[in-house]
Amino acid sequence: MPRPARFRPALTRRARLGAATVAALVTGTAVFGIGQATAEHSVPRTDKEIPNLTQVQDKIKAYYGDTVTADGEHHASPHSNYARQVRGIEAEARGYLSKALAQHGRTGKQGKEGKQPKPAIVLDMDDTTLLTYNYELQVGFHYTEESQDQYLAHHDMAPVFGMNRLVNWAHAKGAEVFFLTGRKEAQRDWSVRNLKNVGYDVPLDAGHVYLKNKEHPPAYLPCGATCTTVEYKSGTRKHIESLGYHVVANFGDQYSDLNGGAGDRTFKLPNPMYFLP
Structure with a gap:
């Protein structure tokens, strides 16, 4: 943050999250089954090359050790893999x-x-x-x-x-x-x-x-x-x-x-x- 002028207007934050995840797949930092995008397939040919966005967000929350307080605030855990x-x-x-x-x-x-x-x-x-x-x-x-x-x-x-x-x-x-x-x-x-x-x-x-x-x-x-x-x-x-x-x-x-x-x-x-x- 912030991300104003240096991004293409059509590329939303949600899209950037997906793009970053695909990049992670390419470098081998995460695996979501077979057929993930490669350098040769930078534009996915089928849906099987794209990780599911909801599942990616769930993995992110697990990595940060998502903790929700009574007032609805989300916090990362000091015992998480992120920490x-x-x-x-x-x-x-x-x-x-x-x-x-x-x-x-x-x-x-x-x-x-x-x-x-x-x-x-x-x-x-x-x-x-x-x-x-x-x-x-x-x-x-x-x-x-x-x-x-x-x-x-x-x-x-x-x-x-x-x-x-x-x-x-x-x-x-x-x-x-x-x-x-x-x-x-x-x-x-x-x-x-x-x-x-x-x-x-x-x-x-x-x-x-x-x-x-x-x-x-x-x-x-x-x-x-x-x-x-x-x-x-x-x-x-x-x-x-x-x-x-x-x-x-x-x-x-x-x-x-x-x-x-x-x-x-x-x-x-x-x-x-x-x-x-």
Whole structure:
């Protein structure tokens, strides 16, 4: 989230869910019987090449350990396979950052004005640091700008399991923390409130939280308001590095969060709910 300009208007969120699942089948991450779509059959020839959407949603809920509270809110379980997978990625990231941050001061690498750049980590927001699961269930996996605005204005999303602790730990170890999201600039106050309320105890000013500003795109992005996700995110990371930082790790739930360079190591968080090119 959000997914405005970078999608074809005819491609609904529900269709994107199906497309992402087909992509998963192609890479072998899930199997729904024989005859699934292949690279040669990118346009399915029969219905047998398409996983049933209702069954896919049921599998997603099982993966997240869907728990429904008395007020009808859906929550992911900390005992779910999703939570276990996230914890494994966080453990790998912590091990890497322990070494990278300890070694950074001894590299002698020179940055802006001959000064050694300060180590930094960059993190996406939705489904990297904040979990959209409850929102997705409320809207039936059918994202709209209006429903997202309504949700963010009145709800705080839970943190992705353990990510607030990892971020706070990295900051205490000397990493500057930057959030880089495709959410629109108009959602800044809601986003910052949410991060603060769920335990991200790091600077959350405009210099540390980057949102997409299509009306007034920053000068450091040559593509302006027409940037693809990769151009927007990699261009912003390069801008961060130009300010005297060295991105030692970049976290995202989409490959478009991670591609494009400007970062030593990438960490991909799981997200079977939607796909953003």
